[in-house]
Amino acid sequence: MKLNEVIFIAGKGVISAIGNNVAENFASLVNLQTGVSKITILPTRYAETLPAAEVKLTNEELAQLYNFSSNEPRTALLSLIAAKEAVADANIPDFKKWRTGFISANTVGAMDKTETIFKCYIEDSNTDKLVEEDPYDAGYITELVANQLGIKDHITTISTACSSSANAMAYGARLIKSNQLDIVVAGGCDAMSRFTLNGFNSLMILDNMPCTPYDENRKGLNLGEGAGYVVLVSERVAATLVKKPTTVLSGYANANDAFHQTASSPEGKGNFMAMQSALEMSGLTTKDIDYINLHGTGTPNNDLSEGIAVQRIFGEVPKVSSTKPYTGHTLGACAGIEAVYSILSIENGIIFPNLRFQTKMKELDFTPVTELLENVEVNHAMSNSFGFGGNCSSVIFSKAN
Amino acid sequence: MALYINGIGCISPQHTFDNSVFLPEVKEYTTNRLACVDADYSKFFDAGSLRRMGRLMKYGTAAGMIALRDAGIDVPGAISTGTALGLPEVSQKFLRSLIEVDETIVSPTTFIQSTHNTVSSNIALLCKCFSHNNTFSHKGFSFESALTDAQLLALENTDNILVGAYDEVSDYKYAAMKKTNELRHEPCSNLDIYGAQNHGIIAGEGAAFFVLSKQKNENTYGSFIGNKAFYKPENKEEIRNHILSFLKENNSSLEEIDVVPAGISGAKEVDEMRIELNKNLFSAQTILAYKHLCGEYMTSSAFAFWLASKILKSQQIPDAVILENRNRLPKNILLYNSHKHNHSLMLFKAC
Structure with missing residues (x-):
């Protein structure tokens, strides 16, 4: 295991409520354009009452972007669009000659399909519609996209709730460091579903207005959907690239809060450990981190635990923001999407604001960035993702030398 | 990297949870759906938790705890698991309730247990393991990825890694399997599955966990x-x-x-x-x-x-x-x- 192997980011791809590709996402981020609005695509009784951040295209429209079958699960369509963009962006000469992996994350597989079939099953437990159900699981999405990308050497799916795609990137990097692979397309995807919408609603952690992370008066999160991927490559592959990588994945860590199935510990123990271990791996100190893309869901519990952990570890807190006011909480996709945003921050010297923030939380000494900051030197950006089951992951991206 | 198997825990449709015996008798089933033989879960969980936990949550978590006890380890260095389908029975219970009441009022109890990492994190919660905790959900690669993860962890200086996998047959998935004609026609016996004229699979389930360590000890099973x-x-x-x-x-x-x-x-x-x-x-x-x-x-x-x-x-x-x-x-x-x-x-x- 070559622990000091540098993991370069050769390409990135994203689709979210604020754009169908990296350029569109970047434009929305700098123009302070939120993707949170009324639900128009998901058929649900909450369309008018619970705002969310949907990708504003129907399955038919999504499928047309890559001439794919609109009959496939929405999560697969989102995944394919972002993963294809990432691979094209990396533009790796002789892509086929390298050992390549596709490590993707999602939390509910093809739930949109299952919801439809299950409704028929409730009416008739022997319905012929059941034939369609057979392949639908989390791995189905990944294999479908891997087949389209022509990747076969190493394929797997990670499902650790909202930290899933951070763990996918970490696992990908470790496969490269252990010389099992040269290239890994890593990230995650999730589409809106009634299952998750009603689940989060039953936990009473959804805001019925556009979310306000890190605000004293925050009420909860808005769900979102999308996909985000990065192309991780070894030093050997990086040396062959036409477009030199701007960024490296310099640290990552996975810790567990071991406190409660769905809630974070008040002191953010898991969050603290994840950030600390990621820093240790990167060889950086807290002073080196220029920006933290917070998990910042907007729930009272998450923002408090994360905020306390950030304060405890950093003392002097760097510039921070949550980009979930733009994209909603995209669950298994969020770390992939926010990885792309963190890299954009490094590449462009820009820090994206925490939209809609008004009032400082009384428990915290710091406030997030509220206006677009330009011409900032961002050498190192940390991105946090925490999930149900106490899963806490942090990743660090750094400017490539 | 070679690792020693220092503890095991398995709950399956056979009598496997007692590590002091080795398949003392083989259970015959005359259906095409096998269900786990339950261990005494009150040895692992209090009555309140038992009431709230779904079936897979019980046998998945218990299998992990059996492996830890077998290895004499209180807190593993890390936990990595695989599950192809997560927790389908509770997930489908939640789905059924929300469809039946047309999304009006649903209880969060089943939703809370529906994420694929529930068992892995429940073990972490019980033994206060704050380290690396991963869950792979990729069809027939789920357990395999957890094993690769464990080997990488060992190379990264972690020891006593709890690795395992768990899946269950839910009523809904079983109904879907019946429709695709993959299953063996009943009547059938699991004991004459091979070489019989009656082809098709028998649906099964189970949970198995292992403690993988760098040091050999008197309980080591093998490498x-x-x-x-x-x-x-x-x-x-x-x-x-x-x-x-x-x-x-x-x-x-x-x-x-x-x-x-x-x-x-x-x-x-x-x-x-x-x-x-x-x-x-x-x-x-x-x-x-x-x-x-x-x-x-x-x-x-x-x-x-x-x-x-x-x-x-x-x-x-x-x-x-x-x-x-x-x-x-x-x-x-x-x-x-x-x-x-x-x-x-x-x-x-x-x-």
Whole structure:
């Protein structure tokens, strides 16, 4: 295991409520354009009452972007669009000659399909519609996209709730460091579903207005959907690239809060450990981190635990923001999407604001960035993702030398 | 990196949760759906938790705790698990409730347990393990990825890694399997699954966990040498190449292999391919079967890992698993499992 192997980011791809590709996402981020609005695509009784951040295209429209079958699960369509963009962006000469992996994350597989079939099953437990159900699981999405990308050497799916795609990137990097692979397309995807919408609603952690992370008066999160991927490559592959990588994945860590199935510990123990271990791996100190893309869901519990952990570890807190006011909480996709945003921050010297923030939380000494900051030197950006089951992951991206 | 198997815990459709015995009697089923034989869960959870927990949550978590107790480890260095389907029964219970009430009022209890990492994090919660905690959900690669994760962790200086897998047959998935005609027609017996005219798989489930360590001790079952997963092999030649190169990469050879637990499932095409492979490639090895004991499911390779561990430690092979006996001492075991496009190899050595 070559622990000091540098993991370069050769390409990135994203689709979210604020754009169908990296350029569109970047434009929305700098123009302070939120993707949170009324639900128009998901058929649900909450369309008018619970705002969310949907990708504003129907399955038919999504499928047309890559001439794919609109009959496939929405999560697969989102995944394919972002993963294809990432691979094209990396533009790796002789892509086929390298050992390549596709490590993707999602939390509910093809739930949109299952919801439809299950409704028929409730009416008739022997319905012929059941034939369609057979392949639908989390791995189905990944294999479908891997087949389209022509990747076969190493394929797997990670499902650790909202930290899933951070763990996918970490696992990908470790496969490269252990010389099992040269290239890994890593990230995650999730589409809106009634299952998750009603689940989060039953936990009473959804805001019925556009979310306000890190605000004293925050009420909860808005769900979102999308996909985000990065192309991780070894030093050997990086040396062959036409477009030199701007960024490296310099640290990552996975810790567990071991406190409660769905809630974070008040002191953010898991969050603290994840950030600390990621820093240790990167060889950086807290002073080196220029920006933290917070998990910042907007729930009272998450923002408090994360905020306390950030304060405890950093003392002097760097510039921070949550980009979930733009994209909603995209669950298994969020770390992939926010990885792309963190890299954009490094590449462009820009820090994206925490939209809609008004009032400082009384428990915290710091406030997030509220206006677009330009011409900032961002050498190192940390991105946090925490999930149900106490899963806490942090990743660090750094400017490539 | 070779790791010692220092603790095991398995809950399956057979009597496997008691580590002091090894398949004392084989349970016969006359249905095409096998369900786990429950352990006494009150030894692991208080009454309140037991009421709230779904079936898989109970047997998945208990299997993990059995492995930890067996290894004499209070807190593992890390936890990595695989589950192809997560927790389908509670997920579908939640789905049913929200459809039936047309999204009006639903209880969060089942939703809370529906995320795929529930079992892995529940174990962390019970033993206060704050370290690395991962869950892979990728069909027939779920357990295999957790094993790769464990090996990477060992290279990264973690020890006593709890690794495992769990899946269950839900009513809904079983109804779907019946529709696709994959299942063996009833009446059938799991004990004459092989060579019968009546083809088709028997749906199964289970949970199996292992403590993998760098140090050998008096409880060590054997060494886990390595694993390899391969996707969609195009033909038998490709499979053969994967097997031979895997052995070579692990400084072993076909001649050295004594026993091959083979993932024969009862499905006609799979078994025909396997039988030919057994004839041509594994002609000198004792061939074992296991899917008649645990049923077919996407993480059944974890049950086979348990079987290999027990064989290595006891140096005995129960008659109930022998397909072809070549009378070899079980020192080196090569497991070859497959589920549709997902194929995997695991190599073990006796200590």
